[in-house]
Amino acid sequence: MQTELSKTLGVEHAVFGFTPFPAVAAAISRAGGFGVLGAVRYTAPDDLKRDLDWIEAHVDGKPYGLDVVMPAKKVEGVSEAEVEAMIPEGHRQFVRDTLAKYGVPELAEGEASGWRITGWMEQVARTQLDVAFDYPIRLLANALGSPPADVVDRAHDQDILVAALAGSARHAVKHRDAGIDIVVAQGYEAGGHTGEIATMVLTPEVVDAVAPLPVLAAGGIGSGRQVAAALSLGAQGVWLGSMWLTVTEADLSSPAVTRKLLAAGSGDTVRSRALTGKPARQLRTEWTDAWDDPNGPGTLPMPLQGLLVAEALTRIQKHEVAPLLGTPVGQIVGRMTSERSVQAVFDDLTRGFEQAVDRINRIAGRSGT
């Protein structure tokens, strides 16, 4: 499964795996793909340093990358406390009421709450980058718009390719104009922040809009057939996130979340603003239902919603309050029915890809294949 991009990066398969877990990122690269570590949860630079050291020690010299969340729009001179003060009391009360309704216990004294929002602040992302640029990462991805120009320049100086996610051809063109090297076309069916255009339509649109820039297809991909489909659409590779949530190497904070993921079907996700204030696909739960209920207060814009719910989500996770417990994940969750190793997922992807190519050749009447 070789494209120009996979050759440039020196990987065997054009499969990019986004994961918050160092063990998963290293395993993806070892299996012949390209592991990308999500940095958003690292609020302490030393934690990121420790985990990058771990990857270096376990990646067998294979290439890997880092994914940060730098907001396109910078909020200058506003403290987290000042942002906190913008949250209406009615919304705070709704959180308290909902938690009380389900009997969600408080956190113990001194327990940390909610990394979610701080990780989005540009200063945190810059601290992460200061750490990451000391490691031989080959790719830097940004989930929210194009990274600032100085970050792109610094990456290019170190021969690091820069990728950015886009949900429309228009955003993809903005990325190209900002000097980005790779566009990740994130379809409607993907987990996390998504637009409304499905992968089948979005991928070729983005490919045509930014050609000859390479495009990775993201959203709805978890089998070899889907890899073949994405590459047929013109992508130079696939970007998988959800699929790694239930691998044996993953370290989900809660076994209850894993159980929910393994049981969920493709219709059990929702694109909701409940998590961050922007539409993000996630497991549908009684928590997302409460926020999406027209009789409720509704969600706040980013970054207020994330700040508002950070502690609540920590409490729900810590105490595994099943009806409220969710996680960002795409519609491919319906295919995540057992815990497998990263290598087993790759074996399945590559075998399924070869079978799909056999099939399409038969349909096309190509001989000798």
Added chain:
Amino acid sequence: MQTELSKTLGVEHAVFGFTPFPAVAAAISRAGGFGVLGAVRYTAPDDLKRDLDWIEAHVDGKPYGLDVVMPAKKVEGVSEAEVEAMIPEGHRQFVRDTLAKYGVPELAEGEASGWRITGWMEQVARTQLDVAFDYPIRLLANALGSPPADVVDRAHDQDILVAALAGSARHAVKHRDAGIDIVVAQGYEAGGHTGEIATMVLTPEVVDAVAPLPVLAAGGIGSGRQVAAALSLGAQGVWLGSMWLTVTEADLSSPAVTRKLLAAGSGDTVRSRALTGKPARQLRTEWTDAWDDPNGPGTLPMPLQGLLVAEALTRIQKHEVAPLLGTPVGQIVGRMTSERSVQAVFDDLTRGFEQAVDRINRIAGRSGT
């Protein structure tokens, strides 16, 4: 582009084209695909007879089919007038106010209004079938659930394959259990009634759920790359509807609608209940915005919504009131940028398909292709 299903039906390309226009249906079959005439607008049996006669005279002996809209649930002994009486006055007033706001003229005396709802009544569909069974149709498709058992039996007696649309694997299994021969997996990005699961995820799910029954992929398909993708996902063919709305053979009631379709991007559709009461993808307009506005009265359930808006839509179309003028169409509308003949669309699909197969073989490292 040959699959088992295309061989069974004796067509050159596994491309099924759904269209309300006899000239388009005949041209699709003549071009080597399989034309399917949408029957919903034929409330008078003689009109359908006239158009099937026309197809017979122009299809050069190639196979074609018919698509009816038979509701899965039968409404026994309720007249259209009784259903009309269930519509709240507030909703009628909202229609009048919205039309007045945009200065939409009345219909002239005696002008027909709104075929939309009557076409969904089972008795109308049965009248259509009584006509159609006298013609050598090879496929009977139903857009709303499985057709009644006696209709399936009658079709099978005449060696007609029966197809039904499904937006989930669960619905697809119901179709299989009802004796349906072909499932059309209708993805989120498709025009008309759709579910929430995107084609990339839905197609392989449905393929696996009903195997060995053949599955057609619908939604987001309008180029050879997308055909290759759909077939990679396991489909035995593709089902295209939107793409034929702007072909030169089409006879759209309004040139203004054609202009809107040609100008629209993939982000200019909305999945709204405004048309029928069930979510259907269509051009986003100020009309759909009014119905989807949380400050408005909201939509009524099927079939009330369709009855409520039938005359209004006829007035909007007749007088080409641009801001309100829409049509069901999928996200592929972004690819519909010029008026082309059906043959030109086919040439593009087959050429693009071959190029996509070339590309996927290069990526797979297959020689000799």
